Structure formats: structure tokens, C-alpha cells
Amino acid sequence: MKCWLWFGIMVLFLAAPLFGQARRIVLLEEATNASCAPCAANNPNLQAFFSTHFGGVVSVRYHAWWPGYDPMYQLNTGDNTARINYYGISGVPNYMLDGANYGVPGDPAFMAVQMRNNMAQASPVKIAVSANISAGELVADIKVIALANVTPANLWLRTAVIERMVVYANPPGSNGERDFPDVLRKLLPDPAGMAIPALNAGDTLSYQLTTPVNPAWNWPDLAVVSWLQSDATQEVLQANISLPTFIVETADPLADLLDPNQAVTKSLHVLNDNPQPVNLNIAVNALQISPGWSYSLLYNGAAVDSIAITLAPNETLNFELEVLAGPEDGSIKLSVLAKNQDDPYGYGYAVDYFGLIxxxxxxxxxxxxxxxxxxxxxxxxxxxxxxxxxxxxxxxxxxxxxxxxxxxxxxxxxxxxxxxxxxxxxxxxxxxxxxxxxxxxxxxxxxxxxxxxxxxxxxxxxxxxxxxxxxxxxxxxxxxxxxxxxxxxxxxxxxxxxxxxxxxxxxxxxxxxxxxxxxxxxxxxxxxxxxxxxxxxxxxxxxxxxxxxxxxxxxxxxxxxxxxxxxxxFGISGVGIDPEPGAAPQELFLAQNYPNPFNPSTAIRFGLPQNGEVRLTIYNILGERVAELANGTLPAGQYTYTWDGRNHNGRPVASGMYFYRLESEGKIFQKKMLLVR
Known part of the structure; x- marks a missing residue:
């Protein structure tokens, strides 16, 4: 059945004192295909980035007609083809941020850097999107509000109806994927969009777009994404979605070079700039932490595990992250994630902190x-x-x-x-x-x-x-x-x-x-x-x-x-560079075990510059001795001992962090290793 489309446009120019810049929401677009093997390999990277930066970014995913069958392309060949051809895309997967083509979505961390770089460039316009959706009809109301004069030429307002997660019981194509986020269902009023006249600070343009809902769409899962794009450069100036968005903000640096035992505190906040309340949960996840380092989430001056709060419109949540560096060389990487408790997909916005000695x-x-x-x-x-x-x-x-x-x-x-x-x-x-x-x-x-x-x-x-x-x-x-x-x-x-x-x-x-x-x-x-x-x-x-x-x-x-x-x-000298088995090193050393992490066994290598007493011992994180690999006199040379993950009774030990310690010449060397069963 052919879809019919009706849209009404109401344009208002209101002179108002709205001078300034708006929080920029970045548009993520992707071309993908359900029968593309590299898409299956790289789409999880894209989704890992998107799901933890929603609100800083909103997305529309286009489905291509190659390399194989894709039912999401077949359901709307015209709109998908138009947007893929707009960017001249010849390979999938391929992603764009604010109209800039970045190719294969390989690294979530790099995508977050790209997003933040764009967000740092405040937008001269704000877009407000709301939608009334039923089983039969979708009505979208869109406002474009100029906070400053808009200078880019050849501006177009484009609007997409997306289905937030299309799920198949069995893979519809040949690449094994079953879940497809933010699938393009319809471009309103058409792929070209609507031409936007020159905008001066204080102008407001209002549009209403309507389309019937295709029975093949899961209408409760639909959303509307709108963006303002210059066809002169393909740059996207602003975007938004018909769902609440928010970001975690701070004026403090989120990466520090620290001294041993140094404490730093970061002040963060979330502003609810939506017209409705939002239910938030704030938590901190330690992505990497060296021994002796610690951190705390602080709310109203007290350390808490998480923060659960309902923010009214225009209300701000203030909280802090406290980090204490360890006594020795090391680093810490933390992720502070604010989740919308009402989002069925658990999306949120995260900022990462990195500290390093x-x-x-x-x-x-x-x-x-x-x-x-x-x-x-x-x-x-x-x-x-x-x-x-x-x-x-x-x-x-x-x-x-x-x-x-x-x-x-x-x-x-x-x-x-x-x-x-x-x-x-x-x-x-x-x-x-x-x-x-x-x-x-x-x-x-x-x-x-x-x-x-x-x-x-x-x-x-x-x-x-x-x-x-x-x-x-x-x-x-x-x-x-x-x-x-x-x-x-x-x-x-x-x-x-x-x-x-x-x-x-x-x-x-x-x-x-x-x-x-x-x-x-x-x-x-x-x-x-x-x-x-x-x-x-x-x-x-x-x-x-x-x-x-x-x-x-x-x-x-x-x-x-x-x-x-x-x-x-380069002129950097260590011990044991290109070692020969058994050759005596110039000084005592203990190498990192290999492999690490390991299962079921790992090799531990050390070198003695002279004959001497040696003790090589394994400890757990409680400081309890687990096994002793060497205890006696050894001649000068290099040695490799294997630990099979068993204690002194011959029983396998549990997965986790262990420490191995070399004692010789009155010196103690210790390193950590990870056993993964």
C-alpha cells in the first residue's frame, strides 16, 4: 500500500530578545546493510558510543541496497537511496557526524572525541521537536529558533521518522545481525526537506508535519529527528529528537597529570532543558584503576554509590567526582553515566575522567x-x-x-x-x-x-x-x-x-x-x-x-x-634487550608475566647479575601466600618459571588479580597478573 502524506506548515517570525548560542546536539547518520559482514563487526562500536552519549548525539540509520538483501531498505527504497547518495557513499558501514563523512565506525572513544569537538561549537539555532504518535498517524511539531543571525547559505530543515530498535527473531540478512537501532522509516515531507530562509536573531519558524503510520512500523517505538543542514557544505548546524535529552557538563578538565597521593575534585552538573521532568540515575564505573587509587561520587558533600533524582524543567543537578591518586605510578579511568530511567533502552550520557602519574x-x-x-x-x-x-x-x-x-x-x-x-x-x-x-x-x-x-x-x-x-x-x-x-x-x-x-x-x-x-x-x-x-x-x-x-x-x-x-x-637502554637465554643481565630484574591475562598458565622471567639467594612467590590480593616457585641459591643468568594457576596444595585458584614477588640481593620486586578462568 502506498503511503499518503500531508503536511501543514505554519511559519512565525517573532522578534524576541533571544540572542546567544544554543547547546549543540550532534547528528549521527550511518549507512549500513543487513547482509554486510563489516557492518556486523563495526556496528556494535557505533552503538556503544551512541548508547552512552545520547543527548549529545541523536541518530538516523540508513539501509543500503548492497551488498545483499535488507528488508529495511526494501520498505523505503527512495528515502534510503536519497540520503546515501547525498553523501556519495560507496561502502558500508559508513558514518557521518554533523554532515562530515568519517568512514568506518571503528573506535567508540574517537567518536566521542569527535562529538565533543562539535558540541564545543555552540549553535546559533535551537530546534524543538515534539510528536503525537498513534497506530494510524504521526504528527510532528518542529520549531527552529534563531538565537543569533544564521549565516550559512542554502539551509534545509530535514525530518526523519525513525524506529528506535527494529528487532528480528532471525537475522533478516546474511551478516547475523538481529537488532537494528534508529532505522529510517520516513523522511518528511520528502528527502529534500524544507528550504529555510535567512534567519536573524529572534526569529522562530514553526512547522507541522503529518504522515500515516505504516502497519509494518512498531508505532510505540517511533521517534522524530529533525536537523538543519547547509547544502552548500553539508554541515549540520543543529539537531534534536522528540525525546528528552540531557548531557553531563563540567568546567573542570577531565584528564589530569597527577602526583602520587594527590586528590582532585571535579564539579559536574546536569541541566534539564526539556519541557517535561526527567528521572535520572547517576553512577560511576571504574573502567581501569591501578592499585592504591580510589574515587568517590559526592552528592551534597557525602559519598554515595549513585544518585537517583527527578529533575523538573530548568532544574539543575550538581554533584562531584573525587579522585585520589595512589602512592606509586599508575592511572585511573572512570565513566560518569547519567541514565534516563524512563528510557526502555537504558541510554544515557557519559563523561570519562582519566588521571595519570x-x-x-x-x-x-x-x-x-x-x-x-x-x-x-x-x-x-x-x-x-x-x-x-x-x-x-x-x-x-x-x-x-x-x-x-x-x-x-x-x-x-x-x-x-x-x-x-x-x-x-x-x-x-x-x-x-x-x-x-x-x-x-x-x-x-x-x-x-x-x-x-x-x-x-x-x-x-x-x-x-x-x-x-x-x-x-x-x-x-x-x-x-x-x-x-x-x-x-x-x-x-x-x-x-x-x-x-x-x-x-x-x-x-x-x-x-x-x-x-x-x-x-x-x-x-x-x-x-x-x-x-x-x-x-x-x-x-x-x-x-x-x-x-x-x-x-x-x-x-x-x-x-x-x-x-x-x-x-633510539638510545634508550634497558636490561635484557634482545636477551639470549641464560645470559646474565647487568642488574637484577623481574619481567612482566606472559601471557597476561592468562589461563591456564603463565611464564614469569627474571634475571640475576650474580650468584645469589632467590625467592619467587605468588600472593593473592589479601596478601596471602598462594604458591612458591623458587626458594634457594641460583647462579647468575636468566630464568623462566611457569605458574599453572594452582596453590601449594595443587588445587586450582579462583579467577582474579594475583601478585608475584622476587626477593634477591636484599631487594624486592613485585608485579601483578590476572588469571581469567
Missing amino acids: LSGEVLFVDDDGGENYEYYYYAAFDSAGIAYTSVEQSALALLAYAIPAGQFAAVVWNVSWGFPALTPEDVAFLSAYLDSGGNLFIAGQDIGWDIFDPSGSSNFPAAQSFYHTYLDANYLSDNAAVYAMQGIPGDPITDGLAFNINTIYSRYPEQISSFSGNGALILKYTNSSKYGAIRYDSGNYMTVYSGVGLEQMSDSHARIAIVGRALNW
């Missing part, structure tokens, strides 16, 4: 899109005896301003297969750091592709210049189609190394050459003339770039050696 000569940046590949680097650092500070890429932008020049002798950047490989902020930070005489090791798959392919999310001139100038890399191909690599004889980093490229994820090993001709190619694809890694000494800074991720290297010795030797080439 700097240590060591190496800054490690984890940019792998939320995977756990950082542990490969941790094992290499610990094996080399290198102290380091670890920070997520999303927090680096907040902390970069506070990191003293010359604090770190090297930056190690883990891209893995994360997107975007580099953001403009990343490039600015790394360029300034290298210009000051720093050193960089960066590794990952598809970095060059992401920077140079037009559909890449790092496809911007500054990234391309960085790739050519600082890395001295010339991108040739995103797939060398050879899945083994070998080092270059005599090279200080890769001499004698060889490994296969494993299938930890799909393999697209990069092929590169030297851009200037002065860089040294250091990893060759076996039995070919192709290369995948380069080192470059500019005379001021030094860089090592690998077009395959550390986690893709099948040989653990090669992984450890490449990182350790690269740091040694």
Missing part, C-alpha cells in the same frame, strides 16, 4: 580501537626492562598540553587495525614532539591505506605530509599479498629475525618504500622484492614505522626484539 622514558599510546593488543607491547617493554607510561589515544588529546617537553625519550604508538589511524590532533602532537628531537615507533595494518585512500578516515593533507616527511614512508599498496617477513642482515633492529603474519584479523600487510630515498627499509616480505617497515634518522628525530601490527607477528621473540632493539636504536 607519569613514569619512565617511554610514552605508550594505545590506539587499537578498544582491542587488547597493548599487552604485546607491555611484554616487550618488560622484557627489555623499560619503564613506560601507558595512555589511550582518546585521553592523549586531553593530556598532551600538560606533558612537559622532553618528558619522554620515545613515543610508541599502537595502531593495530584501528580506525582512524591518526587524527589531526594526533598528527599535531607527534609533529611537535618529533620537531623537539623525539623518537617514534608506530605500527599497524592499513595505516597507509587509511591516510591515502579517499574513503579512509585519516585521509587529510596533514596526515599524508606526516607519513611522507616524518616516517619517510611512501605508500605503495595496502596488501603485499605475502604473509611472511624477514629482517635485513646487519640492520640494528631486524637482523636475524623472521616470522609469519598471523590471522589474528584479516591480513592486509602494507607495502612501502622510502619517500626520500634516505630511509632504511628493515622488513622484507619473504621471497619477494617488497618491503613493509622502515626506519628513518632525520638528524633531529628518529622514527620506526611498520605496516604490520606487532600482534600480527607470529614469533614472540621477534615481537620483543623489534621493540627492544628499536628503543635501543
Whole structure:
């Protein structure tokens, strides 16, 4: 049955003293498909971001006609096609924020950074959306209120009817997905929208749009999203939805470089700027916390587990987050989430806090899109005896301003297969750091592709210049189609190394050459003339770039050696760099266990510079001794002991955090490890 459409438009120009800027609500749009395998892999990332930032962002998801069958596209081919073609999208999944195309939705943390950057640019207009929805008809009332003169040209007001969650008992396509958020059902009054005249501060435009409700829609789950977009630039100036929205706000920095035992307090608030009351619940989730660190949620000066409150229109909730740094090096990452208790999907708005005590000569940046590949680097650092500070890429932008020049002798950047490989902020930070005489090791798959392919999310001139100038890399191909690599004889980093490229994820090993001709190619694809890694000494800074991720290297010795030797080439000396089994180190050391987390067993390595008494013991978090692996005299050398997760009675211990302690030469070294059953 064809849907009929009627819409009435009432336009009012009211001169009112409304000068100022409005809270910006960001529009998230996505093109997806129920038979697209990468969509099934990446849509959870998009939804993880959206569900914890609702109110800062609202969304509409378009369903494409490729690569396979999609019933949500079939139910409205015209509107879905129009919006996908509007952005010239040629691959799915693909997401846009405020009209800017960012490609594959790979990293929730990066999407949150993008959203916050847009929110920081207040909008000259406010959009109010309400809807009266029944089984037969949907009536939407929309107001566009100019708080300042609106200068962008060729403005259009666009409105979408969405179904908040379309759920199928069985996957409707071939990619296994059953749940589809914010599905586009209808564009009102049509895909083009309504042309908006020039707006002066104080003007108000009111529209009423009506459409029948298709019986295939779940009408109680419908909502209306409206946005103001410039067709001259595709920029979205403002958006809103016919549901209550709110955000958590603070004037305080949400990332700190801290001293041991330092306490900080953050003042936060939520304003209910909706015309109806909202029922909120505020809670704090510890995403990561080092031993000895603590935090508290404070309401009216008292520590509470959570805050449950009903906010009247225009009422503000004030509360605080208190953080106490530990006595030693470490970090904390917290998420403060305000949930709408009346939202059936449990959506809310979260702000994250990151606190860090700097240590060591190496800054490690984890940019792998939320995977756990950082542990490969941790094992290499610990094996080399290198102290380091670890920070997520999303927090680096907040902390970069506070990191003293010359604090770190090297930056190690883990891209893995994360997107975007580099953001403009990343490039600015790394360029300034290298210009000051720093050193960089960066590794990952598809970095060059992401920077140079037009559909890449790092496809911007500054990234391309960085790739050519600082890395001295010339991108040739995103797939060398050879899945083994070998080092270059005599090279200080890769001499004698060889490994296969494993299938930890799909393999697209990069092929590169030297851009200037002065860089040294250091990893060759076996039995070919192709290369995948380069080192470059500019005379001021030094860089090592690998077009395959550390986690893709099948040989653990090669992984450890490449990182350790690269740091040694940078002039950073640790103990045990590229160790030989049994060789006596220059000083006593205890390496991080590997693997970590582990199940059922893990290896613990230590080194003795001279003959001596040694005791290696396992403790639980209560300080109780669980097992003793070594207790006696050992000659100088390096040793590896395996713990099988059993206590001194031979019984398996429970999952959880454990500590292993090395006592020798009157010194005590202790590290933590995680057993996951």
C-alpha cells in the first residue's frame, strides 16, 4: 500500500530578545546493510558510543541496497537511496557526524572525541521537536529558533521518522545481525526537506508535519529527528529528537597529570532543558584503576554509590567526582553515566575522567580501537626492562598540553587495525614532539591505506605530509599479498629475525618504500622484492614505522626484539634487550608475566647479575601466600618459571588479580597478573 502524506506548515517570525548560542546536539547518520559482514563487526562500536552519549548525539540509520538483501531498505527504497547518495557513499558501514563523512565506525572513544569537538561549537539555532504518535498517524511539531543571525547559505530543515530498535527473531540478512537501532522509516515531507530562509536573531519558524503510520512500523517505538543542514557544505548546524535529552557538563578538565597521593575534585552538573521532568540515575564505573587509587561520587558533600533524582524543567543537578591518586605510578579511568530511567533502552550520557602519574622514558599510546593488543607491547617493554607510561589515544588529546617537553625519550604508538589511524590532533602532537628531537615507533595494518585512500578516515593533507616527511614512508599498496617477513642482515633492529603474519584479523600487510630515498627499509616480505617497515634518522628525530601490527607477528621473540632493539636504536637502554637465554643481565630484574591475562598458565622471567639467594612467590590480593616457585641459591643468568594457576596444595585458584614477588640481593620486586578462568 502506498503511503499518503500531508503536511501543514505554519511559519512565525517573532522578534524576541533571544540572542546567544544554543547547546549543540550532534547528528549521527550511518549507512549500513543487513547482509554486510563489516557492518556486523563495526556496528556494535557505533552503538556503544551512541548508547552512552545520547543527548549529545541523536541518530538516523540508513539501509543500503548492497551488498545483499535488507528488508529495511526494501520498505523505503527512495528515502534510503536519497540520503546515501547525498553523501556519495560507496561502502558500508559508513558514518557521518554533523554532515562530515568519517568512514568506518571503528573506535567508540574517537567518536566521542569527535562529538565533543562539535558540541564545543555552540549553535546559533535551537530546534524543538515534539510528536503525537498513534497506530494510524504521526504528527510532528518542529520549531527552529534563531538565537543569533544564521549565516550559512542554502539551509534545509530535514525530518526523519525513525524506529528506535527494529528487532528480528532471525537475522533478516546474511551478516547475523538481529537488532537494528534508529532505522529510517520516513523522511518528511520528502528527502529534500524544507528550504529555510535567512534567519536573524529572534526569529522562530514553526512547522507541522503529518504522515500515516505504516502497519509494518512498531508505532510505540517511533521517534522524530529533525536537523538543519547547509547544502552548500553539508554541515549540520543543529539537531534534536522528540525525546528528552540531557548531557553531563563540567568546567573542570577531565584528564589530569597527577602526583602520587594527590586528590582532585571535579564539579559536574546536569541541566534539564526539556519541557517535561526527567528521572535520572547517576553512577560511576571504574573502567581501569591501578592499585592504591580510589574515587568517590559526592552528592551534597557525602559519598554515595549513585544518585537517583527527578529533575523538573530548568532544574539543575550538581554533584562531584573525587579522585585520589595512589602512592606509586599508575592511572585511573572512570565513566560518569547519567541514565534516563524512563528510557526502555537504558541510554544515557557519559563523561570519562582519566588521571595519570607519569613514569619512565617511554610514552605508550594505545590506539587499537578498544582491542587488547597493548599487552604485546607491555611484554616487550618488560622484557627489555623499560619503564613506560601507558595512555589511550582518546585521553592523549586531553593530556598532551600538560606533558612537559622532553618528558619522554620515545613515543610508541599502537595502531593495530584501528580506525582512524591518526587524527589531526594526533598528527599535531607527534609533529611537535618529533620537531623537539623525539623518537617514534608506530605500527599497524592499513595505516597507509587509511591516510591515502579517499574513503579512509585519516585521509587529510596533514596526515599524508606526516607519513611522507616524518616516517619517510611512501605508500605503495595496502596488501603485499605475502604473509611472511624477514629482517635485513646487519640492520640494528631486524637482523636475524623472521616470522609469519598471523590471522589474528584479516591480513592486509602494507607495502612501502622510502619517500626520500634516505630511509632504511628493515622488513622484507619473504621471497619477494617488497618491503613493509622502515626506519628513518632525520638528524633531529628518529622514527620506526611498520605496516604490520606487532600482534600480527607470529614469533614472540621477534615481537620483543623489534621493540627492544628499536628503543635501543633510539638510545634508550634497558636490561635484557634482545636477551639470549641464560645470559646474565647487568642488574637484577623481574619481567612482566606472559601471557597476561592468562589461563591456564603463565611464564614469569627474571634475571640475576650474580650468584645469589632467590625467592619467587605468588600472593593473592589479601596478601596471602598462594604458591612458591623458587626458594634457594641460583647462579647468575636468566630464568623462566611457569605458574599453572594452582596453590601449594595443587588445587586450582579462583579467577582474579594475583601478585608475584622476587626477593634477591636484599631487594624486592613485585608485579601483578590476572588469571581469567
